[in-house]
Amino acid sequence: MWGIMTAPRGVLFLLLLQFFTGRTSGTLVSSCDSCHDEAACLESKERGDTFSSQALSCVCKDGFVGDGLMCYNIKLCSDSSCCKEGYQWSPDKGCVDTDECSLTDSPCKPPQVCRNTQGSFVCLEPSPSSRSGPSSQSVQFSCGSTVCPSGTDCVRINGTLQCADPCQEYTVLNDDWRSTNNTSLQNVHCDQHVNWQGWYRLFLGQTSAHIPERCVAENRCGTHAPLWITDPHPTQSGQIVLRTVCNSWAGSCCRFSSHTIHVKLCYGNYYVYKLVQPSNCHLAYCAGIVPLVTLTL
Numbered sequence: 001m002w003g004i005m006t007a008p009r010g011v012l013f014l015l016l017l018q019f020f021t022g023r024t025s026g027t028l029v030s031s032c033d034s035c036h037d038e039a040a041c042l043e044s045k046e047r048g049d050t051f052s053s054q055a056l057s058c059v060c061k062d063g064f065v066g067d068g069l070m071c072y073n074i075k076l077c078s079d080s081s082c083c084k085e086g087y088q089w090s091p092d093k094g095c096v097d098t099d100e101c102s103l104t105d106s107p108c109k110p111p112q113v114c115r116n117t118q119g120s121f122v123c124l125e126p127s128p129s130s131r132s133g134p135s136s137q138s139v140q141f142s143c144g145s146t147v148c149p150s151g152t153d154c155v156r157i158n159g160t161l162q163c164a165d166p167c168q169e170y171t172v173l174n175d176d177w178r179s180t181n182n183t184s185l186q187n188v189h190c191d192q193h194v195n196w197q198g199w200y201r202l203f204l205g206q207t208s209a210h211i212p213e214r215c216v217a218e219n220r221c222g223t224h225a226p227l228w229i230t231d232p233h234p235t236q237s238g239q240i241v242l243r244t245v246c247n248s249w250a251g252s253c254c255r256f257s258s259h260t261i262h263v264k265l266c267y268g269n270y271y272v273y274k275l276v277q278p279s280n281c282h283l284a285y286c287a288g289i290v291p292l293v294t295l296t297l
Contacts, residue, residue: 026057027068027280028256030224030249034192034281038064038071058280066094069280086119109147112140115242117260118276122242123147138239139262151238151264153274155198166199166240166274167266174203177222178287180212189222190281199264199272202287208270209287215246215253216286223284225249225256233263233271240264240274247283256280 027034032041035058044055058068066072072082072094080088083095090096100107100121101114108114108123115122122139140147141163143154148163155164176182177189202209210233216226225247234241243263246254262274275285 026059029056029058029069029280030256031188031190031282032056032058033190034058034069036060036066036069036071038073039066039068065090065092070094084119122262124242139242141240151240153199153240153262166264166272167268170199170201170272171197172203173200173287174205175222175287176204178202178209178285179204180216180220180226180286180288182222183220184222185219185224187222188224188282189284191223191227191275191284192277192279192281194277196275196277199274201270201272202285204287204289207289209289210271211245211273212286212288216248218248218250221284221286224282226286227278227283228253228286229261229263230254230258234265237265237267245278245285247278256283 026042029035029041035041039058039060042057042059044057060066060068060071063074064071065074074091076082077094078089078091080095083089086098086100087095088098097116097118099116101116106114107121112123115124122141124139138150140150141153142148143161143163146163148154151165152163153166154161155166155169157164157169177184177187202211212226212228213230213232214228216228218225220226227245227247229243230246231243233243240262241264242260244258244260246258247256249255257279259276259278261276264272266272273285278284
């Protein structure tokens with residue numbers, strides 16, 4: 001009993017969920033709106049000084065498998081026909097990511113380092129500096145059978161995929177509600193509902209903005225759980241790097257599943273981001289005013 005009563009926040013609820021339903025695939029969320037149509041939203045109270053904190057979890061209904069945010073019909077999908085490219089069927093979890101980097105024949109050529117991403121992979125160029133860690137490794141993309149030059153990505157221009165500089169090929173994202181100073185919850189936003197395509201440059205009004213590099217208090221940036229990056233922005237221009245994105249909710253700076261995005265520093269002291277959907281709702285990318293940076297050539 002002592003071990004259960006001292007379990008971390010949220011863990012006790014999932015243990016009870018497993019006991020009563022036999023399932024462990026529930027996903028903690030900030031809102032029941034995140035749950036799939038074929039999932040149930042279960043509610044419990046988390047133990048603190050009082051039972052005042054709610055815990056919500058999405059759980060797939062009988063006959064379906066998944067994480068609750070996405071549920072798959074077992075009978076219709078068991079032949080992998082429901083899975084997108086880069087994913088494969090799992091009898092217990094539904095469509096799961098294929099780890100291309102674990103294959104016998106690596107998709108990256110030496111001395112590149114393969115790093116798996118959701119539904120795909122990236123090839124990292126070893127950093128020339130021995131002092132640089134994994135956070136400074138440059139990412140190199142492929143475009144069909146062509147390996148794009150460092151600092152470029154495979155983007156669609158006039159309907160054709162080609163290697164291009166994301167500092168020149170981006171979409172402007174100018175939403176005042178993304179500001180770290182915004183504490184209004186009159187309209188709660190969720191970036192899981194956005195069909196992210198390609199690269200984006202953040203603005204607040206007429207000023208370039210950036211995703212914060214430190215934990216942002218919950219219920220800011222027009223959402224419940226603000227998104228921020230765990231490592232500093234790159235200071236070397238001409239390289240594309242990976243950054244981990246976390247979220248702030250229920251007293252934790254990384255409450256729900258984290259994910260990665262690509263970032264590039266452009267000449268002119270602004271950043272561009274290859275954004276992807278966060279794990280659930282309501283999570284959204286924050287924007288702050290960009291400080292001047294010193295370019296490293």
